[in-house]
Amino acid sequence: MLGSGVAMNRENTGFVWQLLKEEECTDAWLQPFAIHDLLDLPKSVTEDGFRLRSIVVTGQMIDNFYTGVIGRFCQNMMVIYSSNESPRVAVNGPIDGSKPLQAGDVGRPFPGVEIRIVDDIDIPNERGTIGKIQVRSPYAMKEYVGNPQLTKQVFTESKWYRTGDLGKISPEGNLIIVGRENDVISRGCKNIYPGMLESLLREMTAIKDVCVVPVPDKRLLEEVCVCFLSSGQVTPEDVKRFFEQKLFREHTQSSLGEIPTYFLRFETFPKVGNGKFDRKRISLEAVARLGLNKTSTTTDN
Template identity: 30%
Template sequence: MGKPVLAEMIRSHAAERPDATALIFEGRESSYAQFDVHASRVANALIGAGVRPGDRVAFLGKNSDLYFEYWFGAAKAGAVLVPVNWRLAPPEVAYVLGDSAPKIVVADPMFLDRLDEANGYRIVVTEPSGNLPLFADWRDAAGSDDPRLDAGYDEPVLQLYTSGTTGNPKGAMLTSRSLLALRQETPADVMPEWNRWSADDVALIAMPVFHISGSGWGMWSLQHGGKGVVVREFDPHQVLDLLVKYRITKIMMVPTAMRIVCDHPDAAGTDFSFLKYICYGGSAIPLDLMRQAIAVFGCGFAQMYGMTETAGTITGLPPEDHDPEGNDRMRSVGVPLPGVEMRIVGEDGAELQRGTVGEIATRSPSNMTGYHGRPEATAEAIDADGWLRTGDAGYMDADGYIYLADRIKDMIITGGENVYPAEVENALYSHPQVSDVAVIGVPDPKWGEAVKAIVVPVEGQAPEPAALIAWARERIAAYKAPKTVDFREALPRNPSGKILRRLLRDEYR
């Protein structure tokens, strides 16, 4: 018998722990037995609508327990789910739907203006809207027998579109192997303690499900029989209440959200003894925020690094490397997870010496199978030996810790010298009046490009540009320090928290 595929884990939990809570969403609770039956009904509804194994079906909506029923129902029917970023503009949504060609689109009514059944798909809505079929009615009208048409272990079950910071987004095809293998094949006592899951865990599923951080976080909880608390959108002002109400044991958030939660007037007086770990990604955590968060939450902290094409996390900076006094390792994204190989390569693909900046490459069962309908792009990303080139620049130290330099395309070339924005940002982050910062290259007649810092000051503070530049020059080489500093109230970020430097560069070019 082959290895268990995505839907099999729900079947097994439904058989072994039928009454255990699988998902909670806005007061609605589903046991594993109910979740399994709902997924089977969704599968049969899809089959009845003409969906066949290998077909795509799409979801255009905010987080919901219905999303996970839809995903696992699609898996039982052998279909591939395509969650669509609802923040995209109508032409961008149209591109993703045109590229994936779904048979069915389940959507929140607020996004119906971006859909048109004339494009060959049927629309089902999550909440009442006109004469369109309602998801719950559509689901419950179908039979409850499990069709068991699951795709094979190495066939796609999820198709996530990359953020598309350059050009059109590409659909990364993730298989059951991509999503499950690292935990299926790694003994629990070998997996880092912060990355172990159990049926006792209560996870807050708050990152958007159109991103691997949302779908993956929810899937990890379901894979291990935990309880998932789904929230429609991440609202850092509500996190405190949610943590306490449901006694969350694991949460994922970006550092900027962590700061808002820590600054809540009730945070310092709340007992967080139930919270085991806060996992974060998207950017390093400033030292002052780390000290504040340790004082407020008293739990373990782990930074995670990964990407859509790797089905999420492939390295982690463990709690023991988070030192309130600061250390060099806190500038890293940690070490590869068990089962993950990583190396730093040059343009020719050859591995570079430790400490040398190059492109980060990775090989593991988590890698995508490829980009949907893009064989050339797939061949550029993954070589014949299975190594995926991430597009991220970085280096590995003698102990195997990975340090991000930055996206290669974001590298600044000033006066013939290469400058990686993350290094400059880390220097400025340590300034007590800096809340957030992005560094970009802007056209310069003398240097080709000049380093510019765009700073979000700490509330109530007004740092001087000259003081920030001097601060940076004390910590990094003078040619890396910003030539100019601008200020603003917030920085553009994608749902995973990564700064969208392309948007900033466009403003200055």
């Protein structure tokens, strides 16, 4: 088992793949950032024909971009939704790449696991409506030892675990993750889900990665800033045009209310210890680059 420090270093990606081959591994459990790094490797690394049977991915919501490993690095992939408090919640797969993967689709519950979507006062929502994800599972922990107050905060009286994630149930019965409660951007009276915007922008050619963060606005409280990494000469104007001309006409109903206001190109994104983007630091840098503060009025960049 590799240490997280080895796997998280982008420069070690080729070494990690070589190690999987030398150990004749059949399956690998990888974080999304590791899959992203694999897809950046030159095509020559897989010319020898070695393929994993399956890549299992967990840790954050993923979209169709990540299925690019199928056929090239593995025969299929599995998406698992879980947490430290409640492992083995839902699974989607095996995914063979024959049809697009909807962003955030983590499949159906494991046997014995119940999932519900609720509003702010724990009342279940209608199917298809975005709300807070709660889980009741025989695999869930019972309590935080020595911390009854925290246990009470994360579990309802009927033992539903409050995951902190937002999602909905698809017409097919799959759980669709749309983001974290803490990441939701409150633009006026409308909630904007960064994960949904990020998955849409990854469809744009030459976009390597994207992080959507809030920035302060005097009138609306928060505005939406798209921070992106690109592999070519992609300008903020190009990205804005892509949103306006294609994505929201095809993917959302209330398009004008969700088009971001700011677009910034980054060279790299800071990350936290588990490899995820450090959204707080990215937001702070965006605020500084845009010249905004909590009392500022929105201005064009």
